[in-house]
Amino acid sequence: MASGNGGSAEYAIDVQGLGVRYNLRLTRKTTLRQSLATIVRRGEGERTFWALQDVTFRLVQGESLAVIGPNGAGKSTLLQALAGIILPSAGGLEVRGKVSGLLQLGAGFDQELTGRENIMLAGAFLGIDHRDMERLAPGVIDFADIGQFIDAPLKTYSSGMRARLGFAIATSVDPDILLIDEVLATGDQVFRVKSKARVLELARAAKAIVLVTHDMTWVTEFCNRAMLIEAGHVVAEGEPEEIVRIHQEHSEASRLRKAAEAAALLGTDAAAAAALGARPPGAGAL
C-alpha cells in the first residue's frame, strides 16, 4: 500500500485527523428572527454537526482514490476540504501541487456568456493565468466537441454540452491533483468513453486523483485505492474490490432494514385501513 512508503515529499495529499463541523445555527438561509430564537434557547438541542471526523489518509502521486459511501456520508465535504473551499475544524491537511477543484461540472459558468468566454471565466475562477488559458482553449473546445455552439451564449446549450465543456476545462488545466465529484454520470455514451480515457491518461501521468462516485465500475476499473465513508467516519480503506464489496454489503443491509421498516409502516396502514371497515378504496385519501 502506498501509505507505507516513506519520504513525506512524495505525498500529494496528507490528511491528518481531519474534522469538519457545521454550525447548525447558521446554516440554511436563516433569518435574524430564527437565529435570535436559537440564541435565546441556548443549549437546547444539537447546535453543531460533525460532517467529517478523524479522517486520516495520504495519497502519493499516481494514486487514484475512490471515495464511496451512502448519500450524506461526508464525501463531498471531504472534497470541499481538499479543494480548500472549507477550512478544517479539527486536524489538518496538506495538498501539494496544483489542484483542479471543479467539483461539479459547469460551476462558474455564466448563462449570458458564450462557451469561449466561459472557458476564460472558468480559468479565471481556477486562478489560471489568462495567457495559459488562451493557449489551452483550442484543446478544450476540441475535446468538448460542441461545434458552432462555442460562440453562442451558454443558455442555448443542452445539459450534455454544458457537462462536456465543464469536464474539458477541469481536465485540461493540467492539474497535479484532480478532484472529481460525480461528473462522469453526465454526457452521452461516446463522451463517457472519452472522459474515462482522459482520466486514465491523467492517472498515468502521475497525477493524484480523488474521485467521489456512485458508479462502482469506475471504482474497480480505474482507481487503485478506495475509501468507504459512513456518517462522517472512514469505515474501511484499501483495495477497491474489497471496499466495494463492503460497501455493497452495508448498503444491502441498510436496504433490507429500510424495506423492513417500510413493510412495517405499510402493515400498520393496512391494519388501519382494515379497521376503517367497508370504505371503498381511494376514499381514505380524503
Next chain:
Amino acid sequence: MDMPQEAPAAFRTSAFRTSAARPGPLGLVAEALHEVRSRHRLIRYLAQADLKKKGTDTLFGNVWWILDPLLQMAVYVILVTLIFQRSVPDYPLFVFAAILPWKWFTTAIGDAIASVSGQDRLIKQIKFPKIVLPSAVMLAGIAQFAFGLIPLAAMLVLMYPARISPMLVFIPVVAAVQFVFTVGLGLLLAAVNVFFRDVGILARHVLRLWFYLSPALYGAAVVAEVGDSQPIIATLMRLNPFYTILESYRQAIYDGAVPDLAALAVVLIGSVGLLLVGVVFFKRLEPAFAKVL
C-alpha cells in the same frame, strides 16, 4: 507544462491547513489587496458578464441606463413642481444632478448585497477569493453611472447651456469619494447578508428613507430652514455623508461652483475608514461562507 512564475494563490503549493488563527486586521487588508490585484481579470470578466446580463434582460437593453434616470427625474419634477408647488429654477437639472449618483449608489449596494449569497453553488464548488464578487458588481455599477452622464450632458447642452462651467471637472472627484464609501458599505452588507437574508429586505427600506433624508429632491437651503426650528435634526442631516456628496455634485453641475472640498475630504477619510472596516469584516467572515450557504 510550465506554470507562470508567480502562480496564483489557488494554485500555489499549500502549507498544512488547519483551523489555526487567521491573520490580524492588517494582514487581512493586505490579503484582500493581493486578491483583488491578482484576480483583476476575473473581476473584469464578472463585471462584463453582469453588464451583459443587465443589458439582455430587456427589450431596450442598455438604453434603459439612459432612460431610467430621465424617467425618474420626470416623476420627481411632476411631484415637486406641480403637486408641492415648490419652485426652484431649472429644477430638472437640480434634481437630476442628485438622482444620477443616488441611483448609482442604491443599485451598487443592492447588487453587492446579492452578489455573494446569490453565488452559493459556485462558492461551494470552487476555491476563489470571494471578494471578487461584490467588487465586480460594484465596478459594473460605474459603467451604469457613466451611461447616465450622457443624458446629463445632453440636458446641459440642449436645455441649460448657461449652466455649463469648468467646475464639471469635479464630477469624477466626487464620484471617487462616493465609490470608496459605496465599496466599504457594500462589502459589509454583502458579508452580513450571507448569514442573515434580512439585510437585503431591510436595505430597500433604509435606502428609501436615506434618500428622502438626503438633499436630493431639495437642497441645502431646505436643510438650513429645518435648522431654524430644529437645529439638532439639521445637524444630523449634515452629518449624513450623502449631504456632502450630493451637494458637491450639485455645486459642480448646477451651481457651477467649487464643491466644499474640506467637507468632501472629511467624507473621504470616513469612507476610507469604512472601507477598511468593510474589508476586514468581509475577510473575517469569508471562511464561513461555503459552510453557511
